[in-house]
Amino acid sequence: MGVVRFLLIVLLLAWVARILWRWWHVGRSPVAAPGAQTAQALCRCSRCGTLIPGDRALGQKERPYCSIACQEKGEP
Numbered sequence: 259m260g261v262v263r264f265l266l267i268v269l270l271l272a273w274v275a276r277i278l279w280r281w282w283h284v285g286r287s288p289v290a291a292p293g294a295q296t297a298q299a300l301c302r303c304s305r306c307g308t309l310i311p312g313d314r315a316l317g318q319k320e321r322p323y324c325s326i327a328c329q330e331k332g333e334p
């Protein structure tokens with residue numbers, strides 16, 4: 259009986275943790291996502307011209323690249 263009770267408590271805690279985790283993420287994401295997107299500067303790949311978020315750009319700030327392939331080819 260002790261094992262069953264222990265398993266039930268563990269399952270209950272996991273369930274509560276999952277609900278709290280979802281609630282925390284749903285509560286935060288609508289606020290964080292638009293703000294992050296508008297605040298984040300887009301830059302254009304020096305090779306193919308694709309718009310990329312600043313923090314995802316490869317290479318230097320003056321010459322950002324969208325991918326390793328573009329970075330290896332360099333500027334056209």
Ligand SMILES: [Zn+2]
Nearest residue numbers: 303306324328
């Ligand atoms: Zn590119």
